[in-house]
Amino acid sequence: MSSTTRHPATYEAPPNIALVKYWGVRDVARALPYNSSFSVTLAGMRSHTRVEFDPALTADLVVLNHAAAEEGPRLAVVRFLDRVRSMAGIRERAHVESENDFPTASGLASSASGFAALAGAASRAAGLRLTDRAIAQLARYGSGSACRSVFGGFVEWHAGEDPDGRDCYAEPAFGPNHWPQLVDLVVLVRDAPVKEVRSADAMQTTVRTSEYFPQRQKEVPLRLKKIRAAIGAKSAEKLFPLVMEECDSFRKACETSRPSLDYLTSTSRAVIAAVQHANESARRPIAAYTHDAGAHVHVFTLQRNLARLETELGAIDGVERTLVVRPGPGAHEVSTRSAPTARAGRTRAPAARGRSRSSAR
Numbered sequence: 284m285s286s287t288t289r290h291p292a293t294y295e296a297p298p299n300i301a302l303v304k305y306w307g308v309r310d311v312a313r314a315l316p317y318n319s320s321f322s323v324t325l326a327g328m329r330s331h332t333r334v335e336f337d338p339a340l341t342a343d344l345v346v347l348n349h350a351a352a353e354e355g356p357r358l359a360v361v362r363f364l365d366r367v368r369s370m371a372g373i374r375e376r377a378h379v380e381s382e383n384d385f386p387t388a389s390g391l392a393s394s395a396s397g398f399a400a401l402a403g404a405a406s407r408a409a410g411l412r413l414t415d416r417a418i419a420q421l422a423r424y425g426s427g428s429a430c431r432s433v434f435g436g437f438v439e440w441h442a443g444e445d446p447d448g449r450d451c452y453a454e455p456a457f458g459p460n461h462w463p464q465l466v467d468l469v470v471l472v473r474d475a476p477v478k479e480v481r482s483a484d485a486m487q488t489t490v491r492t493s494e495y496f497p498q499r500q501k502e503v504p505l506r507l508k509k510i511r512a513a514i515g516a517k518s519a520e521k522l523f524p525l526v527m528e529e530c531d532s533f534r535k536a537c538e539t540s541r542p543s544l545d546y547l548t549s550t551s552r553a554v555i556a557a558v559q560h561a562n563e564s565a566r567r568p569i570a571a572y573t574h575d576a577g578a579h580v581h582v583f584t585l586q587r588n589l590a591r592l593e594t595e596l597g598a599i600d601g602v603e604r605t606l607v608v609r610p611g612p613g614a615h616e617v618s619t620r621s622a623p624t625a626r627a628g629r630t631r632a633p634a635a636r637g638r639s640r641s642s643a644r
């Protein structure tokens with residue numbers, strides 16, 4: 284394809300929260316994980332990314348949330364573009380503009396949504412026509428978990444066994460409307476520390492140093508199978524204990540790393556304790572906590588328990604606010620007219636149905 288026929292492309296992609304965590308890379312060059320993982324794609328939040336390859340540019344121009352990206356974040360995008368350029372056999376530099384309609388620093392997996400959107404937009408703008416599976420395979424080079432954000436609903440990323448990674452791919456397990464009663468109450472904690480080490484690096488510290496990591500690798504496949512089955516059967520009573528068990532296992536892998544990795548604040552721990560307490564008082568699992576490499580806590584529950592949990596967890600000291608999020612659709616191309624920053628009068632979509640701590644009471 285000649286540069287004159289190349290067109291800009293724009294993709295939108297959502298974040299996801301892992302119910303079974305990806306934590307450990309077995310082959311860095313091929314971006315292959317040790318274990319399969321499983322996540323829920325989150326509705327109402329999007330990264331919106333526009334890419335244009337331009338023969339007039341001498342260097343890639345990367346604008347993230349209206350500011351020119353520098354150093355690490357810029358380099359990650361440039362490396363990703365290099366991969367796309369080599370796949371497409373092109374040399375032009377690109378103009379990339381990406382923005383999130385949810386707070387980037389909020390710890391809500393903006394790298395997953397960002398790289399899923401970049402994989403779609405950059406490959407399309409380079410003239411490639413990739414299937415969603417191939418876009419997901421590309422996205423994981425930016426951020427492993429990004430491959431799951433390409434698809435909607437409940438998504439499994441198969442680790443595979445092939446040394447070349449041919450059997451490593453993500454695919455949807457259940458659609459976004461599979462279990463309408465299931466909700467994710469995201470509890471945003473105040474003063475969540477900004478991550479100092481990228482997850483991709485932190486997880487390799489775990490692989491190298493955690494005595495528990497090999498044991499975790501033995502546990503995960505069966506737990507994933509049970510989690511997938513519980514979701515298939517829409518059984519909250521089966522699902523919620525497994526989600527917490529997996530989160531505890533992930534946290535143990537982090538805590539047993541040297542140096543130890545601790546992503547939680549005292550508020551996150553209070554939220555976890557409150558969920559445990561709610562389950563004990565109900566004498567059955569009515570909710571499940573999980574968290575990523577960050578301090579915010581995702582609490583899965585059923586619609587009928589939502590109001591009560593929103594009030595209880597929203598009132599915990601140190602909780603900034605809560606968001607109610609549901610499973611949603613995956614990444615998709617949107618029409619490209621102008622750069623996202625130039626769209627006149629665009630009202631920002633609400634990230635989700637958010638409530639401030641005070642209004643949640």
Ligand code: PMV
Binds near residue numbers: 303306428483
């Ligand atoms: O995709 P990365 O490199 O940002 O790592 C994601 C790690 C976790 O969020 C903790 C787990 C996961 O599977 O999303």
